[in-house]
Amino acid sequence: MDAVTLDGLTKDYGEVLANDDVSFAVERGEIFGYLGPNGAGKTTTIRMLLGLISPTDGSATVLGADVRDESALIDARRRIGYLPDNPQYDETATGRELIALHERIKGDRRSDELVELFDPPLDRPIREYSHGNVRKLGLVLTFMHDPELVILDEPTGGLDPLMKQRFGEFLRRERETGLTVLFSSHILGEVRRLCDRVAIIRQGRLVTVEPVESLLERSGKVVRLAAAEPIPHAALDGLDGVHDLGAGVAGSATGSAAGAETDATDSADAGGERTATDPDAGDHSHESDAGDHFHESDTGDHFHESDTDDHFHEYTFTYTGEVNTLLARLGEYSLHDCTIEEAPLEDVFLRFYGAETDETDPPASTPADDAGGASR
Ligand SMILES: Nc1ncnc2c1ncn2[C@@H]1O[C@H](COP(=O)(O)OP(=O)(O)OP(=O)(O)O)[C@@H](O)[C@H]1O
Structure with a gap:
């Protein structure tokens, strides 16, 4: 069974069709990159997968739970780790207090090891944290209950190069133990180093789902x-x-x-x-x-x-x-x-999908179409 499935997932905010008929699947045990430029619709998809916003149309499952089924999703979320792109932690709490809070909610199997690895400050209030330190604490909170699936929204933003490397090595080790990862990024190089497959979304529409190596071969x-x-x-x-x-x-x-x-x-x-x-x-x-x-x-x-x-x-x-x-x-x-x-992500888009593609003019044929549909 796939860890995540999306079938025609659509979110219409009114002024913006942020996700338009998005379909793909993340297999268990893979690191799956969700790639797209700013405003493409990545966070919208992720928030629908976690039940934080409702789809306008279509369906999705995470660890077998239908995202529209609240009680099934609550159960599934105990086995999921989620790192938002902009975590809103209690500004007055310290890192240590937040770890204790998360332990009460979902358990703690490995926070000591994660604190040692990602090294966030623990005894200062969050309001004094730098952007990168919030992210490092976020990684501890995301992985501390040893989830089966993690969904990470631009997880490396604010991390310094050393910490990015450490995070990449950590993810690869976790994959060996069977973890499934869906993570969004707008950086092709980052996805290349970490992911097995990648979906690219642009202006709310999926433009391709394919192994990262084949994408890079074609993008040059x-x-x-x-x-x-x-x-x-x-x-x-x-x-x-x-x-x-x-x-x-x-x-x-x-x-x-x-x-x-x-x-x-x-x-x-x-x-x-x-x-x-x-x-x-x-x-x-x-x-x-x-x-x-x-x-x-x-x-x-x-x-x-x-x-x-x-x-x-x-x-x-x-x-x-x-x-x-x-x-x-x-x-x-x-x-x-x-x-x-x-090639930068922008060049990949230019080469394969044309500079002028917009919401009213979708690509006539995408690699996802050629592959017989985006989901697999
Ligand atoms: N609550 C909302 N109400 C209206 N429009 C929204 C809302 N949230 C997002 N949007 C719009 O939906 C589109 C997709 O936004 P989304 O945050 O999903 O993109 P993203 O790919 O995650 O971008 P980024 O990489 O910049 O985080 C954007 O045009 C955004 O302005």
Whole structure:
């Protein structure tokens, strides 16, 4: 039996159709990412699953309990851990007092271990907690009764990188013991590291449900190169899986790669030739605005050679091919810098669903449709 099922779940707030016919299922024992930009409808779905708001239409179950059946849901919730995106704890209580309160409500099997792991302050009132410390206490309260299913709404907001890593390792360990996790995020990279499958919601509508690996394969990677020598256009553009190739000549080979990356991003859409003078040469603006550095050429089929040795040649593109193939091709050139990163969530949307998709114009065919329906 699936841990969570949604079938045509719909929430109409009146002005906003926050969930529109949302269907998917979370299998027992998986970490399932619920991904979407701000305002997409993630929290609305989660609040319906917990019985905190009623669906306008459709149905859902958590651990077998129908979310419209209050008594069944109360029973199920004893076996569920829930971390809201913005927990509203009693501001005057201390962390220790809140742990004691939660122990009385749902039991405590492991708060000591969790306090040691997530290390929230315990003896100060909540009103003095930082955002990250509220989140760390929230993780203790969510997991302390050893739930079968946890539903986490943007759980890593406010956590520092070390704590994010610790949280990720913790979730993976818990999965090994059979825990099911549904967690929302707007960060694709975070979901990639943790999740087995992912659902993406945009403007209230589900756009895909699929294994995270297949999503990332199709969404590709953003590649940024800074080369000591020009790379012929055909060498990159002719490679299978290269999209949106943009190029320029910028900065100094001894300068900041980060600056080069910024400019490369700015120039990525235009493609063709762009040139820039070494910022250290004197005459030209040092502002980071690409418009001050780059001068569009009237031809798009070759790359400009710089007139000083200090320049490097930068290229940005999205790559959906084999990384080893790309590296073999790049190995033929002298590179100053190379970064290969996952495409941002926004790019994934642009690539697969179009920039103009809105509530009145749903994608004609989504991967969820292609897979024979969103739920499985
Ligand atoms: N109580 C409410 N009344 C009216 N509209 C609401 C209500 N709650 C949410 N909305 C609207 O519903 C839409 C979905 O909001 P929701 O909070 O579910 O999105 P989200 O994906 O969780 O966003 P975020 O990542 O920013 O938390 C938004 O347009 C939001 O303004």
